[in-house]
Amino acid sequence: MDTIQLAHGSGGLENQQLIRELFFAAFDNPMLAACEDAALIEGGRFAVSTDSFTVSPLFFPGGDIGKLAVAGTLNDVAMRGARPQHLTVAFIIEEGLKVNTLASIVLSMKDELSISGAQVIAGDTKVVPRGAIDQLMINTTGFGAIVSDCNTRRIAAGDHLIISGNIARHGACIFAAREEIAIKGLTSDCCTLWPAIAPLLHAGLGIHAMRDATRGGISAVLNEWAQQTGLCLNIRQDDIPVSSEVRGFAEILGIDPYVLACEGVFILAVAPQDSTAVIDLLRHHGHPQATLVGTVGMAQQQPAVLLHSAYGTRRRMEYPSGEILPRIC
Amino acid sequence: MQAADILLQMVRSNDAIRAFAEHIKIEAAQLKKPLRIMEVCGGHTHAILQYGLDQLLPGTIKLVHGPGCPVCVLPQHRIDAAINLAQRPDTILVTLGDMIRVPGSRGVSLQQTRATGADVRYLYSPLDCLAIAADNPQKTVIYVAIGFETTTPMTALLLEQAHSRQLDNLLVHSNHVLVPQAMELILAAGGAVDAFIAPGHVSVMAGAKQYHILAEKYHAPVVVSGFEPVDLLDAVLRIIHQVNTGMATVDNAYSRFVKTTGNRKAQQLVDKYFEPHDDFLWRGIGRIPGSALKLRSAYGERDAEVQCPESCPAPTEEQRGNCLCGSILMGLAQPTDCPLFAGGCTPQNPQGSCMVSNEGACAAYYKYRRDW
Numbered sequence A: 001m002d003t004i005q006l007a008h009g010s011g012g013l014e015n016q017q018l019i020r021e022l023f024f025a026a027f028d029n030p031m032l033a034a035c036e037d038a039a040l041i042e043g044g045r046f047a048v049s050t051d052s053f054t055v056s057p058l059f060f061p062g063g064d065i066g067k068l069a070v071a072g073t074l075n076d077v078a079m080r081g082a083r084p085q086h087l088t089v090a091f092i093i094e095e096g097l098k099v100n101t102l103a104s105i106v107l108s109m110k111d112e113l114s115i116s117g118a119q120v121i122a123g124d125t126k127v128v129p130r131g132a133i134d135q136l137m138i139n140t141t142g143f144g145a146i147v148s149d150c151n152t153r154r155i156a157a158g159d160h161l162i163i164s165g166n167i168a169r170h171g172a173c174i175f176a177a178r179e180e181i182a183i184k185g186l187t188s189d190c191c192t193l194w195p196a197i198a199p200l201l202h203a204g205l206g207i208h209a210m211r212d213a214t215r216g217g218i219s220a221v222l223n224e225w226a227q228q229t230g231l232c233l234n235i236r237q238d239d240i241p242v243s244s245e246v247r248g249f250a251e252i253l254g255i256d257p258y259v260l261a262c263e264g265v266f267i268l269a270v271a272p273q274d275s276t277a278v279i280d281l282l283r284h285h286g287h288p289q290a291t292l293v294g295t296v297g298m299a300q301q302q303p304a305v306l307l308h309s310a311y312g313t314r315r316r317m318e319y320p321s322g323e324i325l326p327r328i329c
Numbered sequence B: 001m002q003a004a005d006i007l008l009q010m011v012r013s014n015d016a017i018r019a020f021a022e023h024i025k026i027e028a029a030q031l032k033k034p035l036r037i038m039e040v041c042g043g044h045t046h047a048i049l050q051y052g053l054d055q056l057l058p059g060t061i062k063l064v065h066g067p068g069c070p071v072c073v074l075p076q077h078r079i080d081a082a083i084n085l086a087q088r089p090d091t092i093l094v095t096l097g098d099m100i101r102v103p104g105s106r107g108v109s110l111q112q113t114r115a116t117g118a119d120v121r122y123l124y125s126p127l128d129c130l131a132i133a134a135d136n137p138q139k140t141v142i143y144v145a146i147g148f149e150t151t152t153p154m155t156a157l158l159l160e161q162a163h164s165r166q167l168d169n170l171l172v173h174s175n176h177v178l179v180p181q182a183m184e185l186i187l188a189a190g191g192a193v194d195a196f197i198a199p200g201h202v203s204v205m206a207g208a209k210q211y212h213i214l215a216e217k218y219h220a221p222v223v224v225s226g227f228e229p230v231d232l233l234d235a236v237l238r239i240i241h242q243v244n245t246g247m248a249t250v251d252n253a254y255s256r257f258v259k260t261t262g263n264r265k266a267q268q269l270v271d272k273y274f275e276p277h278d279d280f281l282w283r284g285i286g287r288i289p290g291s292a293l294k295l296r297s298a299y300g301e302r303d304a305e306v307q308c309p310e311s312c313p314a315p316t317e318e319q320r321g322n323c324l325c326g327s328i329l330m331g332l333a334q335p336t337d338c339p340l341f342a343g344g345c346t347p348q349n350p351q352g353s354c355m356v357s358n359e360g361a362c363a364a365y366y367k368y369r370r371d372w
Helices: A013-027 A065-079 A099-116 A169-178 A194-202 A217-229 A244-253 A272-284 B003-012 B014-028 B042-051 B076-086 B097-101 B110-115 B128-135 B152-164 B179-189 B200-206 B208-218 B229-244 B264-273 B297-302 B325-329 B361-369
Strands: A039-041 A046-053 A082-094 A119-128 A136-146 A160-163 A207-212 A231-236 A266-270 A291-299 A305-308 A314-316 B035-041 B061-068 B091-096 B119-123 B140-147 B170-177 B195-198 B222-224 B250-252 B274-277 B292-295
Touching: A046 A065, A065 A082, A065 A099, A065 A136, A065 A194, A065 A207, A082 A099, A082 A194, A099 A119, A099 A194, A160 A272, A169 A244, A194 A207, A194 A272, A207 A217, A217 A231, A217 A266, A217 A305, A266 A272, A272 A291, A314 B361, B003 B014, B003 B229, B014 B229, B035 B042, B035 B179, B035 B200, B035 B229, B042 B061, B042 B200, B042 B229, B042 B361, B061 B179, B061 B229, B061 B325, B076 B091, B076 B110, B076 B140, B076 B170, B091 B097, B091 B128, B097 B110, B097 B119, B110 B119, B119 B128, B128 B140, B128 B152, B128 B170, B140 B152, B152 B170, B152 B264, B152 B297, B170 B274, B170 B297, B179 B195, B179 B208, B195 B200, B195 B208, B195 B229, B200 B208, B200 B264, B208 B222, B208 B250, B222 B229, B264 B274, B292 B297, B325 B361
Parallel strands: A082 A119, A231 A305, B035 B061, B035 B195, B091 B119, B091 B140, B140 B170, B195 B222, B222 B250
Antiparallel strands: A039 A046, A046 A136, A082 A136, A160 A266, A160 A291, A207 A266, A231 A291, A305 A314, B170 B292, B274 B292
């Protein structure tokens, strides 16, 4: 690792290596080492998370960089079981960006904030010379009050695994837009998840852990859970919700939909007796494709995510690695 | 529902998969000796492991994996050439996706070369090179072409259109290879393979006819297959049936796309621009006569090897150490037989050609089942 490559930021193995060998080594402390989407502060009363957003194109079917920057960070806060309340925003702007482009992004952020009721409480603006970045980057940091602490350490053998909706839509949509491949009906799933999380937390159900499947897709989340818990996750392949547009797109390019990013889909590990109630609540609150996809098994020699087919075979779901590239033929 | 969707559901149906697996067990019980079937194509290898199809077969049927991954068989000196070309001043190097992550002999990939400042791009359609060349008239755009018979016609079409649009700044570095020559090498060596599952996409272009001489000469059944689970199980069943009835012929189990004659227009276009390469090394295997294609000398002004000879090192055989890739590509060993597999050799730190590309057999085993 002597030069940073795109793979170091793609949510896979190389990304993990960079984080562990450089950042964790330098900033080591117990809160950071917990490796959750959001850290707890103030004696566990508040959750905080930060994220930077860069996306090409800035506007895509189903959203834009502003919506993404608000929903993405507030979702990370909500995944910890916290109600999103505050957001700081930093804009890094390339010289030459049209003001009305920026204005429509800011309006989109305002609309997205209204969904959770969170407010922007601090911000920063930097303008960099033309060519220093690609149009616009946004960093947001979110704060929320803990309702019920959800974290990876609570995942136990026997837990049910639920996916909240059709996977890989954001990743497929951005990839298609970038490659100028038109796929009818393919839109990003980018959305604020708090309206679906709030009823779950307030119903007092056994929600052990939640993770939104952003960079690295459901494969990154499930493999991180397997690694962090030392358990084996068993997934029924046919039950993973994938839309026909995404399935077709992924097959044409030879890309695994499990490693493509979602921006409005999350995975839950829940107490088995509560999984039906959780799915019902999710389906009633804007996530009609929420599905039980598998269970947490016992510890194996090597923790792994196993995909089981309906005809009796099994295979690993691999941790994402490298840049996502289309196959040759 | 569209007809194509119904067809796709059929070739992926769980019931059909179970029924074919059952039928294979019954038919295989009649075999007089164990049967080794090689799928030549890397896409087939991945489909078999992805769907776990080998787990459905009886112990008497062994699937062995062939040399049909174009990135895997590309020797390091040709990757070095691509990297050297990318580092030339005022150059944009363009290639197909998987090619950019493979390290050359100095341990550096095109991806890493891009990170240090070279303009390296990947694309899905080679014809996208036309727009890049038109938009950058001051630069030389070099397309590093790779692939079997499937992708060669697109490179030929690129050459045709570059010529008609007078895009003089577009060059091609050809690494196109041919399937039947590799199949013949494996059959001639003997001992590894009793029958072939022939590649689907290659056969769409080249036609099922190109395997007849092999089936006849070596008395080996050849069945052309698609990439869905039922396609592959159907191909296995047809092979067992041939063996049980003493036949050895070419059968087309992918007739929804593959014709006996293939795509004539594509073949003519390829023939116009390409001729056999006499000195092409296959990584892990060595020289196979007439197994690759280079630009005809009449198109030397488009050939990166002719225009930039100082960037293209001469063919050199590689030291392989403990790596079993050569044996794996010849069907003589399985990835899990290799002492380096998943220990000293991983996709992040590949030692051999079958691990470097996503389409390689070792990469497929590592990805789908490295724990058992």
